[in-house]
Amino acid sequence: MADTSGKTVNKANVSLGRSKATGLLWWAPSGTELPTDATTALPDAYRTPGYTSEDGVTNSVDTDTTSVNDMNGTQVLNEITSYSETFQLSLLETNADAMKLRYGTDAVTGTDALKIRHKMPKGESLVLVLELLLTGNRVKRIVIPDAVLTEIGDTQYDSGDAIVYDLTFTANPSPLIDGDTSREYIATASTTSTKPSES
Structure with a gap:
C-alpha cells in the first residue's frame, strides 16, 4: 500500500491527552x-507520586530571538538565541514519593509515618517520565533525563478542596539524549505493561 502520510487529513491523528491508569x-x-x-x-527504580490533578501537565517552551536589520531597516537575520523547557503539574496524593518530589529526596523519611523537612531546595536532578494515553490506541512517553524543580506553587489547606502540590520542573539539556532537553516516543499501545511492578 502506498504511503499517503503527509498527503491528506486523518482524524485518527487527532487526540486527547489522558494519563495511564498506572x-x-x-x-x-x-x-x-x-x-x-x-x-x-520501566525499570524497577522508577516510582510514581500517584494521582495528578485534572489540569494534567503543561509543557512550556520559552525562547529568545536576536534580530539584525541592515542600514535601511530591513531585517536580514532572525535567530533563536536561547531555549528553555518546563513541565508543570499538580500532585494530589500526600505520600512519600510525592513529598520527595516536592521537598527533596533527602528531606523526607519514613513511608507511612512521614517526617518532612522544609528547607532550601538543592537543585536536585531527577529523571522524569510522563506516560500518556492518546486517542486511537496509541501511547506517548516523554522522557526528561535532567529535571530540576524550579517553581513551587502555594499549598492551601481547607475543608472544601483537595490539597494539591503544584510543581514546575525545568528540563535541562542532557548528553544522554544528545543534548536535548526531553525526548518523546509514540507508538501503538502494547499489551505489555509499562508499570515497573504490576501484579
Whole structure:
C-alpha cells in the first residue's frame, strides 16, 4: 500500500491527552536507565507520586530571538538565541514519593509515618517520565533525563478542596539524549505493561 502520510487529513491523528491508569508521572534518581521507546516496561527504580490533578501537565517552551536589520531597516537575520523547557503539574496524593518530589529526596523519611523537612531546595536532578494515553490506541512517553524543580506553587489547606502540590520542573539539556532537553516516543499501545511492578 502506498504511503499517503503527509498527503491528506486523518482524524485518527487527532487526540486527547489522558494519563495511564498506572499514573501520569514516574521519577527515578539521576543516572537511572532511560527508556528508549513508548512501550517497554520501566525499570524497577522508577516510582510514581500517584494521582495528578485534572489540569494534567503543561509543557512550556520559552525562547529568545536576536534580530539584525541592515542600514535601511530591513531585517536580514532572525535567530533563536536561547531555549528553555518546563513541565508543570499538580500532585494530589500526600505520600512519600510525592513529598520527595516536592521537598527533596533527602528531606523526607519514613513511608507511612512521614517526617518532612522544609528547607532550601538543592537543585536536585531527577529523571522524569510522563506516560500518556492518546486517542486511537496509541501511547506517548516523554522522557526528561535532567529535571530540576524550579517553581513551587502555594499549598492551601481547607475543608472544601483537595490539597494539591503544584510543581514546575525545568528540563535541562542532557548528553544522554544528545543534548536535548526531553525526548518523546509514540507508538501503538502494547499489551505489555509499562508499570515497573504490576501484579
